[in-house]
Amino acid sequence: MSKDIRIKKGLDIKLVGVAEKNTTNSTQSSVYAVKPEDFHGITPKLVAKEGAEVLAGDTLFYSKSDERILFPSPVSGKVTEVIRGARRKVLAVKIAADATQVYKDFGTKDAGKMSAEEVKNHLLASGCWPFVKQRPYDVVANPSQAPKAIFISAYASAPLAADLEYTLAGKEAELQAAITAVSKLTAGLVHVSIGADAISPLANLTGIEVHKVSGPHPSGNVGTQIAAIDPINKGEVVWVLTPQDLVVIGELLLTGKLNLSRTIALTGSHFSAPAYVTAISGATIADVTANNLKDDNTRIISGNVLSGKEVKAAEFLGYYDNQITAIPEGDDYEFFGWNKPVFNKISTSRALTFSWLTPKKKYDLNTNTNGEHRAFVVTGSYEEVFPLDIYPMQLLKAFMYKDLDEMEALGGYEVAPEDFALTEFVCVSKQPHQKIIREGLDLMREELG
Amino acid sequence: MSLKGNLHNLKEKYKGTKMAPAFNAIHTFLYLPNEVTNAGGTHIKAADDLKRTMNIVIMALIPCLLFGMFNAGYQHYAAIDNSLRADVLANFFTFDNFWIGIIKVLPLVIVSYGVGLLVEFIFAVIKGHEVEEGYLVTGMLVPLIVPVDTPLWMLSVAVVFGVVIGKEVFGGTGMNILNPALTIRAFLFFAYPTWMSGDKVWVYDAVNRTGTADAISGETILGSYAQNQEVAYSTFDKFMGFIPGSVGETSTFLILVGAAILIFTKIGSWRIILSAFIGAAVMGIIFNQVIAAEIITESSKFYGLMSTVWWEHLTIGGLAFGAVFMATDPVTGSQTNKGKWIYGFLIGFISIMIRVFNPAYPEGVFLAILLMNVFAPTIDHYVVQGNVKKRLNRTKVKTA
Numbered sequence: 031m032s033k034d035i036r037i038k039k040g041l042d043i044k045l046v047g048v049a050e051k052n053t054t055n056s057t058q059s060s061v062y063a064v065k066p067e068d069f070h071g072i073t074p075k076l077v078a079k080e081g082a083e084v085l086a087g088d089t090l091f092y093s094k095s096d097e098r099i100l101f102p103s104p105v106s107g108k109v110t111e112v113i114r115g116a117r118r119k120v121l122a123v124k125i126a127a128d129a130t131q132v133y134k135d136f137g138t139k140d141a142g143k144m145s146a147e148e149v150k151n152h153l154l155a156s157g158c159w160p161f162v163k164q165r166p167y168d169v170v171a172n173p174s175q176a177p178k179a180i181f182i183s184a185y186a187s188a189p190l191a192a193d194l195e196y197t198l199a200g201k202e203a204e205l206q207a208a209i210t211a212v213s214k215l216t217a218g219l220v221h222v223s224i225g226a227d228a229i230s231p232l233a234n235l236t237g238i239e240v241h242k243v244s245g246p247h248p249s250g251n252v253g254t255q256i257a258a259i260d261p262i263n264k265g266e267v268v269w270v271l272t273p274q275d276l277v278v279i280g281e282l283l284l285t286g287k288l289n290l291s292r293t294i295a296l297t298g299s300h301f302s303a304p305a306y307v308t309a310i311s312g313a314t315i316a317d318v319t320a321n322n323l324k325d326d327n328t329r330i331i332s333g334n335v336l337s338g339k340e341v342k343a344a345e346f347l348g349y350y351d352n353q354i355t356a357i358p359e360g361d362d363y364e365f366f367g368w369n370k371p372v373f374n375k376i377s378t379s380r381a382l383t384f385s386w387l388t389p390k391k392k393y394d395l396n397t398n399t400n401g402e403h404r405a406f407v408v409t410g411s412y413e414e415v416f417p418l419d420i421y422p423m424q425l426l427k428a429f430m431y432k433d434l435d436e437m438e439a440l441g442g443y444e445v446a447p448e449d450f451a452l453t454e455f456v457c458v459s460k461q462p463h464q465k466i467i468r469e470g471l472d473l474m475r476e477e478l479g
Numbered sequence: 480m481s482l483k484g485n486l487h488n489l490k491e492k493y494k495g496t497k498m499a500p501a502f503n504a505i506h507t508f509l510y511l512p513n514e515v516t517n518a519g520g521t522h523i524k525a526a527d528d529l530k531r532t533m534n535i536v537i538m539a540l541i542p543c544l545l546f547g548m549f550n551a552g553y554q555h556y557a558a559i560d561n562s563l564r565a566d567v568l569a570n571f572f573t574f575d576n577f578w579i580g581i582i583k584v585l586p587l588v589i590v591s592y593g594v595g596l597l598v599e600f601i602f603a604v605i606k607g608h609e610v611e612e613g614y615l616v617t618g619m620l621v622p623l624i625v626p627v628d629t630p631l632w633m634l635s636v637a638v639v640f641g642v643v644i645g646k647e648v649f650g651g652t653g654m655n656i657l658n659p660a661l662t663i664r665a666f667l668f669f670a671y672p673t674w675m676s677g678d679k680v681w682v683y684d685a686v687n688r689t690g691t692a693d694a695i696s697g698e699t700i701l702g703s704y705a706q707n708q709e710v711a712y713s714t715f716d717k718f719m720g721f722i723p724g725s726v727g728e729t730s731t732f733l734i735l736v737g738a739a740i741l742i743f744t745k746i747g748s749w750r751i752i753l754s755a756f757i758g759a760a761v762m763g764i765i766f767n768q769v770i771a772a773e774i775i776t777e778s779s780k781f782y783g784l785m786s787t788v789w790w791e792h793l794t795i796g797g798l799a800f801g802a803v804f805m806a807t808d809p810v811t812g813s814q815t816n817k818g819k820w821i822y823g824f825l826i827g828f829i830s831i832m833i834r835v836f837n838p839a840y841p842e843g844v845f846l847a848i849l850l851m852n853v854f855a856p857t858i859d860h861y862v863v864q865g866n867v868k869k870r871l872n873r874t875k876v877k878t879a
Contacts, residue, residue, distance in 0.1 A: 408809050409809040
């Protein structure tokens with residue numbers, strides 16, 4: 031039985047710079063880095079000291095709150111530097127990669143014959159556990175909890191998102207092995223969402239509940255799908271995995287190697303040739319983007335334009351990311367920009383903005399805020415792009431004044447920062463919605479558990 | 480060096496000083512700022528900001544303002560020489576009429592903006608926040624909802640009161656509970672009632688001529704109905720707005736044009752506008768039925784307004800203007816879509832109720848909106864509680 035999901039409220043942001051469907055191998059970087067900040071809410075305890083030799087798959091650090099959760103090195107080589115910030119907080123662990131990669135051998139497994147406990151221990155020991163994230167709170171899952179279901183979104187609706195049909199093609203065996211394994215972790219179902227007219231490599235796997243998704247972004251957000259399929263109630267936990275991470279888990283089971291290389295979409299108007307490359311997680315951005323960037327005043331984003339992180343060319347690819355976006359910086363003034371008719375920017379209103387005339391047009395948006403930060407004034411605009419059965423502005427305000435009862439009652443358990451990316455995009459008052467949600471969720475996690 | 484460059488350098492120079500908000504207000508008026516999005520969060524933003532939003536409302540108000548300027552003169556001359564009313568269209572759009580508008584209405588606009596923005600700037604500098612755009616609309620609304628003969632000093636006092644007590648004490652635009660423009664109107668109404676009602680103030684010069692041989696009347700339609708008098712204006716006059724009243728609220732037609740602009744641009748809530756008209760119509764029909772059932776007879780002081788046909792209620796007085804431009808203020812109105820229906824409906828309903836039961840001061844719209852401003856958070860509370868309950872029930876079904 032498959033339950034289809036039709037999303038009506040939302041907004042497809044069409045941008046210039048869709049990745050062309052050809053994949054090249056990026057040159058191997060000399061330096062890789064794993065950044066604890068990619069794993070929100072984790073306090074790292076270092077294992078690999080500076081100067082240590084590691085294999086791909088060896089532990090670099092583990093979680094202070096749960097020593098079972100290990101974070102592996104994506105490559106083999108030598109730990110050259112641990113970058114620390116204020117109060118000696120670990121910002122990144124840098125590894126100088128060997129010329130030929132040596133993988134730690136975790137042994138091949140037959141997922142079908144493993145017990146739930148064996149699967150869990152194998153994922154923990156091999157450093158694959160960080161791929162399992164949980165809702166509520168959108169953090170790395172707590173292995174001691176039992177999720178009521180597992181959700182996998184194989185439909186990408188974010189702006190310029192990597193086409194999963196393309197990047198996952200031919201990975202059916204790995205995906206099946208991984209799904210067989212992770213499905214043992216829950217007593218409930220494994221929900222997989224695919225595009226309504228896509229021929230997804232996940233469509234014919236066994237042991238899953240397939241949902242066909244249609245409608246504008248955020249229909250591809252797993253939070254939207256959870257809300258439509260089986261919303262989270264107080265006290266419940268669901269786990270979330272991405273298909274590209276399942277491929278890594280599948281390969282681990284089939285070959286015994288932890289191979290963190292993945293297909294990355296280079297997208298956005300500031301790539302001279304937007305296309306796909308393969309790269310290993312944590313690679314230096316400059317090596318992945320290799321000569322492809324138009325480097326004049328560019329914002330490089332690890333991830334998509336709505337919820338990715340800004341990175342510099344010398345910094346590193348995010349652990350979970352399968353997309354790098356490059357768009358122009360908008361650090362210039364615009365004469366009478368607040369009242370003249372606008373044809374080259376996207377808007378959901380029609381306030382002398384004309385994007386409603388050309389719904390198919392692809393825009394080249396820059397990073398200008400198009401206005402200053404203000405208190406909440408306009409009402410009703412968030413609801414147009416927010417498909418969850420939640421009052422977005424009321425929830426945001428509750429998160430701002432930190433009333434835990436209200437945060438809980440209004441749906442705080444059901445949201446993740448990325449669910450508020452579109453409301454942040456359309457916000458007339460230019461409020462930082464995702465930051466508000468992230469900080470509120472951290473508070474809830476601290477106070478309510 | 481270019482203007483852009485010079486202004487940028489000045490901005491950097493004043494950064495962090497007390498005067499920075501004042502300078503930025505003028506700077507951002509000329510140029511959309513060079514701010515870029517944060518490293519986290521969305522890296523792109525939609526084209527709309529608060530200035531653009533407010534600007535659309537002002538544009539929607541401009542037809543009402545221009546019409547009000549002509550009407551100021553027209554009502555003046557027509558009161559002197561009633562024969563002008565015989566051919567409205569020929570005698571309305573004349574320069575003489577517009578000139579009265581320039582000398583009477585324009586000063587109201589200038590004083591409203593001048594005083595209001597001065598208060599805004601002072602507060603921005605003292606409190607160190609940016610000058611917010613809310614007053615751009617308030618400043619335009621205020622001259623449109625006062626009688627044409629309102630003394631300028633009175634308007635200044637009211638604006639200072641309205642901006643300080645109605646808005647700044649709550650924390651500025653977005654934090655206020657009452658609509659600032661209506662707070663100003665209410666202040667005038669209660670502080671100087673003789674200037675806000677009666678049969679003189681609505682027409683230019685009627686006050687000055689009182690008691691002289693040249694005395695003219697400035698009775699509004701509501702006033703006439705309230706005193707059970709016959710009204711000479713045709714339905715066309717009432718709908719198009721060739722009638723005495725506050726400066727900008729007489730033309731139902733142009734108000735509907737403004738409503739169309741607000742609704743099309745998605746700046747104003749169609750739910751509030753529509754439900755306010757529905758609410759007013761329902762109350763009007765109820766009163767008409769009371770008359771039809773002969774519960775109220777001609778001897779009653781309520782008879783005049785109660786017997787007014789329900790659809791006529793929608794075109795006279797400030798109802799349309801209030802429903803379209805005042806009730807739709809997103810800060811003081813209901814914020815949930817369901818709440819907006821209830822909020823708008825009650826505004827229309829209560830407006831007509833006050834109008835009928837308070838014949839001494841028959842303009843009830845602004846009081847109805849202020850009342851509903853106070854109750855809007857309550858309405859929203861119950862709408863949101865509905866959502867909360869749904870969430871709780873989901874858990875109960877699971878555990879049952």
